[in-house]
Amino acid sequence: MHSKMITGKFIVIEGLEGAGKTTARETVAQILRAHGISDIVQPREPGGTPVAEKLRELIKQRIDSDPLTDKAEILMLYAARVQLIENVIKPALARGAWVVGDRHDLSSQAYQGGGRGMDSKWMASLRDSLLGSFRPDLTLYLDISPEQGLERVRSRGSFDRIEQESLAFFTRVHERYLKLVAGDSSIKMINAAQPLAQVSDEIQRELKQWLEMSGFEKKNV
Ligand code: Z5A
Numbered sequence: 001m002h003s004k005m006i007t008g009k010f011i012v013i014e015g016l017e018g019a020g021k022t023t024a025r026e027t028v029a030q031i032l033r034a035h036g037i038s039d040i041v042q043p044r045e046p047g048g049t050p051v052a053e054k055l056r057e058l059i060k061q062r063i064d065s066d067p068l069t070d071k072a073e074i075l076m077l078y079a080a081r082v083q084l085i086e087n088v089i090k091p092a093l094a095r096g097a098w099v100v101g102d103r104h105d106l107s108s109q110a111y112q113g114g115g116r117g118m119d120s121k122w123m124a125s126l127r128d129s130l131l132g133s134f135r136p137d138l139t140l141y142l143d144i145s146p147e148q149g150l151e152r153v154r155s156r157g158s159f160d161r162i163e164q165e166s167l168a169f170f171t172r173v174h175e176r177y178l179k180l181v182a183g184d185s186s187i188k189m190i191n192a193a194q195p196l197a198q199v200s201d202e203i204q205r206e207l208k209q210w211l212e213m214s215g216f217e218k219k220n221v
Contacts, residue, residue, distance in 0.1 A: 007093070007096050008039075008092060008093040008094075008095070008096045008097045008098045008099065009093075009098055009099075009137040009138065009214070010089060010093060010098075010099045010101065010136045010137050010138075011028060011098065011099065011100050011101070011136060011137065011138045011139070011140070011207075012100075012101045012102075012103070012104040012106070012136040012138070012139045012140070013025050013028065013100070013101065013102055013103070013139075013140050013142065014103060014104070014106045014107060014110075014139055014140070014141045014142065014177070014187075015141055015142035015143065015144060015149075015177070015192060016144055016146055016149040016170060016173065016174060016177070017149050017150065017152075017153050017163060018144065018148070018149030018150060018151070018152035018153040019142035019143070019144045019149055019192045020142055020144075020152075020192050020196065020199055021102050021103070021142060022102070023196060023199075023200070024140065024142060024190075024199070024200075024203055025042055025100050025102050027200045027203050027204070028100050028140070028203065028207060029042060029100055031203075031204055031207050031208065031211075032098055032100070035211060035216060037098050039092075039095070039096065039097035039098065040097065040098050040099075040100060041088065041089070041092045041097050041098070041099045041100070042099075042100050042101070042102070043084055043088055043089070043099065043101050043102070044101070044102040044103065045077075045080065045081060045084065045101060045102065045103040045104055045107065046059055046076070046077055046080040046081070046103075047080065047084070048080075048083075048084040048088055048101075049080075049083045049084055049087050049088055051079075051080070051083045052079075052080035052081075052083045052084050055076050055077075055079055055080040055083075056080060058076060059073065059076050059077065059080075059161070059162075060160040060161055060162065061160070061161060062160070062161040062164070068161070070112065070116045070118055073112065073116075074108065074112045074116075074118065074123075074126070077108055077112070078108070078126065078127075078130050081104070081105065081108075081130075081131070082130055082131075085131065085134060089101075090134075101136070104136055104139070105127060105131065105135075106139060106141070106177070106180060106187070108123070108127070109123065109127075109176065109180055110173045110174075110176045110177045110180065111162070111173050113176055114172045114173050114174075114175060114176020114177070114179075115165065115169045115170070115172050115173040115176070117172070135186070136186065137186070137214075138186060138188070138207075138210055139184075139186060139187040139188070140187075140188055140190055140203060140206065140207070141177060141181050141187050141188065141189050141190065142190050142192035142199070143177070143178070143181075143189050143190065143191060143192055143193070144192040144193050145174065145193070146167055146170035146171050146173070146174050147167070148193055149170070150167070150170065188206045188210070190202050190203055190206065
């Protein structure tokens with residue numbers, strides 16, 4: 001029986017490309033299932049709704065005759081995020097489901113704020129006016145150097161518009177991630193440079209500890 005019922009929570013996996021977010025999302029879902037949580041929604045950002053997936057295509061596509069401006073890029077990312085929050089995440093949480101997302105607002109703070117150098121105050125006011133106080137309950141940030149992350153994804157062959165950015169861009173994104181993680185206790189840092197099995201172990205430790213602290217004890221079977 002459940003020792004304590006709690007309502008749905010919003011967990012986010014963050015990190016540079018190649019950090020291992022896809023595997024981590026599945027590891028988190030497995031741990032939640034082992035705790036008796038079966039209604040789990042796993043969206044990705046940008047994306048996760050029909051409209052947001054269309055925006056994702058536009059965001060990732062490079063159109064040389066009409067380069068995407070930084071402002072248009074951030075507005076499209078937020079348009080996709082608002083669609084996802086209002087049409088998928090909030091309804092899921094309201095029915096008691098858990099949401100495990102691949103990227104969320106921290107990505108915008110790191111990529112557009114750090115990578116593109118967009119004004120932090122403007123970014124904060126955009127976020128606050130569009131999302132209000134809506135935030136993840138827990139973020140697992142998978143830390144990896146840009147060099148190692150890019151090396152892992154290189155085997156895919158083709159790169160989208162953002163993946164074509166310079167190493168200097170990804171270094172700024174990484175630096176901003178580290179700064180944001182240091183200032184927010186709801187973000188747990190995982191060493192994603194380790195072999196996959198060790199990364200999964202670290203995720204398990206952090207998540208189990210957080211579930212215990214949140215008052216959720218493993219289902220007794
Ligand atoms: N973006 C943005 O700029 N602003 C925003 O607000 C948001 C997003 C929300 C989304 O693209 C792009 O949008 C992203 C940021 C930007 N762009 N860039 N560049 P995406 O969804 O296509 O890409 P991604 O989110 O970065 O996913 P990814 O590249 O697939 O990374 P990943 O999911 O973290 O990696 P993975 O697929 O789990 O692993 C990659 C490979 O590494 C794979 O072969 C694994 O088997 C291997 N791997 C993973 N972990 C390990 C370990 N520990 N050891 C060895 N090998 C490993």
